[in-house]
Amino acid sequence: MVMIKICFKSVMAASLVVASRSYADFTPEATFDIKKVDLHRLEEGPPLTATLTREEGLKYYRTMQTIRRMELKADQLYKQKIIRGFCHLYDGQEACAVGIEGGITLSDHLITAYRAHGYTLTRGGTVREIMAELTGRRGGIAKGKGGSMHMYTKNFYGGNGIVGAQVPLGAGVALACKYLGNDQLCVSLYGDGAANQGQIFETYNMSSLWKLPIIFICENNQYAMGTSVERSAASTEYYKRGDYIPGIRVDGMDVLCVREATKFAAAHCRSGKGPILMELQTYRYHGHSMSDPGVSYRTREEIQEVRSKSDPISMLKDRMLSNNMASIEELKEIDIAVRKEIEDAAQFATTDPEPPLDDLCSHIFANDQPFEVRGATPWTKLTSTS
Numbered sequence: 001m002v003m004i005k006i007c008f009k010s011v012m013a014a015s016l017v018v019a020s021r022s023y024a025d026f027t028p029e030a031t032f033d034i035k036k037v038d039l040h041r042l043e044e045g046p047p048l049t050a051t052l053t054r055e056e057g058l059k060y061y062r063t064m065q066t067i068r069r070m071e072l073k074a075d076q077l078y079k080q081k082i083i084r085g086f087c088h089l090y091d092g093q094e095a096c097a098v099g100i101e102g103g104i105t106l107s108d109h110l111i112t113a114y115r116a117h118g119y120t121l122t123r124g125g126t127v128r129e130i131m132a133e134l135t136g137r138r139g140g141i142a143k144g145k146g147g148s149m150h151m152y153t154k155n156f157y158g159g160n161g162i163v164g165a166q167v168p169l170g171a172g173v174a175l176a177c178k179y180l181g182n183d184q185l186c187v188s189l190y191g192d193g194a195a196n197q198g199q200i201f202e203t204y205n206m207s208s209l210w211k212l213p214i215i216f217i218c219e220n221n222q223y224a225m226g227t228s229v230e231r232s233a234a235s236t237e238y239y240k241r242g243d244y245i246p247g248i249r250v251d252g253m254d255v256l257c258v259r260e261a262t263k264f265a266a267a268h269c270r271s272g273k274g275p276i277l278m279e280l281q282t283y284r285y286h287g288h289s290m291s292d293p294g295v296s297y298r299t300r301e302e303i304q305e306v307r308s309k310s311d312p313i314s315m316l317k318d319r320m321l322s323n324n325m326a327s328i329e330e331l332k333e334i335d336i337a338v339r340k341e342i343e344d345a346a347q348f349a350t351t352d353p354e355p356p357l358d359d360l361c362s363h364i365f366a367n368d369q370p371f372e373v374r375g376a377t378p379w380t381k382l383t384s385t386s
Contacts, residue, residue: 026324029052030323032049035251038239038249040242041244041247046261047260050256050259054325054326057320063122064313070345071117071118077131082350089286092311094118094255096219098118099254099255099259100262103265104266109177111189112158113161113189114149114161116149117148123156125141135349136354138353163194167190167194167197170186171203185266185270189217191220195241204241204243204277208244214269217279218279219280220282238279239279245276246268248264248265248276253282358382360382367386370386
């Protein structure tokens with residue numbers, strides 16, 4: 001009984017301390033040294049310092065924690081056989097998505113491969129919609145028809161399953177931006193495994209000839225589908241792969257490094273200089289997909305070392321705490337709120353109805369009159385509605 005009273009008093013005291021601190025007690029803005037990037041065909045690169053406001057820091061922290069917790073919940077639901085099929089998780093790479101979004105605007109365009117859950121969130125999707133899509137439910141962001149690999153929002157074109165095929169599609173989006181003259185650009189993402197695809201080099205060539213406003217970003221998470229970059233690529237300097245296209249190699253585990261590099265790349269594109277290539281050196285904690293345990297081609301000790309030394313969330317958290325930009329209690333409150341959001345979304349994703357069979361052929365076209373579609377047999381008829 002005494003112990004309970006002491007614990008209760010301790011909690012109350014901590015709450016009073018938090019309550020007594022106002023926003024004025026925190027540092028509103030701080031400047032940090034960041035790693036120098038490697039340059040290709042450029043005389044100058046992004047700055048060596050980055051300014052972070054308290055508001056930005058809290059936003060980045062919440063978003064990265066949301067992506068992390070969402071992916072861990074997806075892992076759990078997959079192992080319970082509630083999520084089925086392909087599922088590629090993004091935990092460990094959160095600084096890439098959040099940093100890129102910090103360097104462009106939502107009016108810009110983005111296309112990526114199948115490791116797309118994080119970008120679906122940063123592009124405006126909700127945790128609830130993403131989790132419901134993973135479980136194939138009607139309330140999913142693609143109405144339960146896309147699953148893990150095929151999610152879309154405004155100015156976000158997926159989530160694409162064919163390795164490397166999203167890169168030429170991204171160039172098409174960039175061509176549209178140039179044609180319309182709207183000062184927008186396209187970010188086209190691919191992994192180190194896709195970097196050897198011929199269609200990527202064809203896209204480099206056309207984009208350079210036409211000076212398209214496109215940022216090619218190679219998320220180099222070191223192992224592709226399960227083979228280290230050293231064993232699969234004669235040249236592991238992916239930022240130089242564009243040859244005649246300028247390139248930069250960036251620490252993809254540092255959200256501020258990624259943000260400043262993206263700002264630099266976006267300014268390059270908007271100035272009419274054409275494409276630029278970014279290599280983000282990052283790391284995935286899970287295997288390539290849920291069918292890959294991820295420890296047959298690397299050791300658990302290696303994964304743990306990256307977690308302990310280079311974790312993107314821990315890095316941002318340490319910066320904010322050491323510069324009095326937030327309190328431990330405040331960040332814990334964010335953690336609790338994020339966990340609740342994830343649990344609520346998971347509950348919805350396991351109880352929301354699956355889409356009915358009658359809906360199978362709907363949403364093929366964006367704007368079209370309803371029309372009849374033959375089903376699996378000549379005598380079954382379905383209707384397609386937009």
